[in-house]
Amino acid sequence: MATTPSTAEILGDARADESPAAVTVAATATERSRQKADRRQAILTAAATLFAQRGYAGVTIEDLGAAVGVSGPAVYRHFPGKAAVLAAILQGASRTLLDGAERVLVEASDPAVSLRELIAFHVDFALGDADVILVQDRELEQLDLGARHEVRLLQRQYVEHWVDTLARLRPDRAETELRIRAHAAFGLLNSTPHSARIPGRRPADGTIRGILEEMTWASLMS
Amino acid sequence: MATTPSTAEILGDARADESPAAVTVAATATERSRQKADRRQAILTAAATLFAQRGYAGVTIEDLGAAVGVSGPAVYRHFPGKAAVLAAILQGASRTLLDGAERVLVEASDPAVSLRELIAFHVDFALGDADVILVQDRELEQLDLGARHEVRLLQRQYVEHWVDTLARLRPDRAETELRIRAHAAFGLLNSTPHSARIPGRRPADGTIRGILEEMTWASLMS
DNA sequence: TCCCGATGTTAGCGAGCATTAACCGAGATG
DNA sequence: CATCTCGGTTAATGCTCGCTAACATCGGGA
Numbered sequence: 487m488a489t490t491p492s493t494a495e496i497l498g499d500a501r502a503d504e505s506p507a508a509v510t511v512a513a514t515a516t517e518r519s520r521q522k523a524d525r526r527q528a529i530l531t532a533a534a535t536l537f538a539q540r541g542y543a544g545v546t547i548e549d550l551g552a553a554v555g556v557s558g559p560a561v562y563r564h565f566p567g568k569a570a571v572l573a574a575i576l577q578g579a580s581r582t583l584l585d586g587a588e589r590v591l592v593e594a595s596d597p598a599v600s601l602r603e604l605i606a607f608h609v610d611f612a613l614g615d616a617d618v619i620l621v622q623d624r625e626l627e628q629l630d631l632g633a634r635h636e637v638r639l640l641q642r643q644y645v646e647h648w649v650d651t652l653a654r655l656r657p658d659r660a661e662t663e664l665r666i667r668a669h670a671a672f673g674l675l676n677s678t679p680h681s682a683r684i685p686g687r688r689p690a691d692g693t694i695r696g697i698l699e700e701m702t703w704a705s706l707m708s
Numbered sequence: 709m710a711t712t713p714s715t716a717e718i719l720g721d722a723r724a725d726e727s728p729a730a731v732t733v734a735a736t737a738t739e740r741s742r743q744k745a746d747r748r749q750a751i752l753t754a755a756a757t758l759f760a761q762r763g764y765a766g767v768t769i770e771d772l773g774a775a776v777g778v779s780g781p782a783v784y785r786h787f788p789g790k791a792a793v794l795a796a797i798l799q800g801a802s803r804t805l806l807d808g809a810e811r812v813l814v815e816a817s818d819p820a821v822s823l824r825e826l827i828a829f830h831v832d833f834a835l836g837d838a839d840v841i842l843v844q845d846r847e848l849e850q851l852d853l854g855a856r857h858e859v860r861l862l863q864r865q866y867v868e869h870w871v872d873t874l875a876r877l878r879p880d881r882a883e884t885e886l887r888i889r890a891h892a893a894f895g896l897l898n899s900t901p902h903s904a905r906i907p908g909r910r911p912a913d914g915t916i917r918g919i920l921e922e923m924t925w926a927s928l929m930s
Numbered sequence: 931t932c933c934c935g936a937t938g939t940t941a942g943c944g945a946g947c948a949t950t951a952a953c954c955g956a957g958a959t960g
Numbered sequence: 961c962a963t964c965t966c967g968g969t970t971a972a973t974g975c976t977c978g979c980t981a982a983c984a985t986c987g988g989g990a
Contacts, residue, residue: 671896677892784980936987944977
């Protein structure tokens with residue numbers, strides 16, 4: 487489904503090695519825990535899709551279980567409650583975004599290159615994990631205060647990286663304006679989940695990617 | 709609250725004249741019906757705010773009534789049910805947008821002017837009726853099939869006006885690309901409700917308006 | 931002034947849903 | 961092999977909420 491490393495793979499405990507009999511493990515490596523991690527991850531992925539389609543309140547715990555082949559209260563073996571599932575999704579998304587931005591900024595030195603790669607990274611994420619993006623800016627307020635603050639903190643840091651990069655490119659502009667511009671750019675980039683839902687068949691990801699990158703760059707630097 | 713003619717005023721039966729004793733009316737003009745229209749409108753406005761804050765499913769009929777000073781089931785005197793309130797909001801919003809676009813296109817002849825005014829109009833709406841915009845692209849799927857199709861139809865026509873205008877400006881581009889660009893532009897423009905929520909105090913509407921118009925133009929024409 | 935319909939109010943009713951309880955089989959562990 | 965822990969199951973439980981019923985009030989046309 488996704489062309490980029492999906493949030494799921496980045497988030498979960500799942501290790502990269504897939505060798506079935508290799509028991510040369512270091513950390514928690516029992517067969518049971520492996521399956522448990524898989525199921526947990528499956529729930530998160532399915533939940534993101536369902537939440538994106540019907541909204542957090544429109545999905546029951548029963549739905550969550552059914553989507554991964556177990557039924558109802560089994561979900562409580564993996565999450566303390568429905569809210570915790572949403573929290574895990576949102577925290578994972580903002581973590582992934584923040585980590586990605588920081589990786590980009592460590593490697594690139596030229597601010598123009600940084601911005602271009604920030605954009606490319608965000609496009610990748612939006613295209614690959616459309617469900618997560620959609621849930622991310624729809625259901626934040628459903629979180630309890632603690633989780634909400636944590637997600638907001640991560641998001642704020644992410645925005646700050648964009649604003650800093652923009653500030654190096656356009657030192658003439660007020661930080662307030664740059665912040666507005668960054669938010670507007672996110673709106674543009676995150677529009678994919680919405681628009682992808684409307685038409686019947688959409689063009690290749692590659693096409694969309696190019697257009698979105700071009701538009702975002704132009705809007706930020708105009 | 710809103711600086712532009714709010715959806716509320718455009719939508720409802722409320723006439724523009726506010727003269728208290730002017731009984732020079734034509735249509736249904738009894739005092740009762742006036743008050744009823746006011747209350748209906750108050751419910752719609754309050755509902756938009758509440759839906760924007762907590763999501764459709766997170767708002768009870770009781771909340772809706774309380775927000776306008778009546779309690780609970782009184783809402784049923786104005787709407788057949790909770791879903792009808794949402795439907796009225798969404799249909800009103802898409803009608804307002806479509807009507808606005810058509811008014812712009814009738815008056816302006818030069819496509820560049822048209823686009824500039826389409827953008828300005830949309831910015832006005834997004835800034836003035838942020839709640840409605842937010843509900844609009846969040847809660848569409850909560851509607852029953854009939855209402856959803858109607859809203860989608862209106863939205864599609866609105867998009868079509870943008871695409872047509874863009875096509876006249878950039879006949880070299882495929883319609884598919886123009887459609888993607890239009891949707892991305894809406895994402896950018898509709899980002900205001902999201903970003904306006906995050907910081908403590910935001911700059912004047914005028915400032916934001918200019919930035920958004922500039923960014924949108926640049927992104928579409930890049 | 932009298933009566934009717936419109937607009938509210940306060941009690942339910944019934945469904946849906948998150949969560950908990952009680953129980954079960956099967957891998958890991960000794 | 962006995963046991964214990966886990967991940968699962970199905971059956972409550974209790975609350976929330978949309979919606980309906982039955983009753984009050986009042987504005988306005990005859």
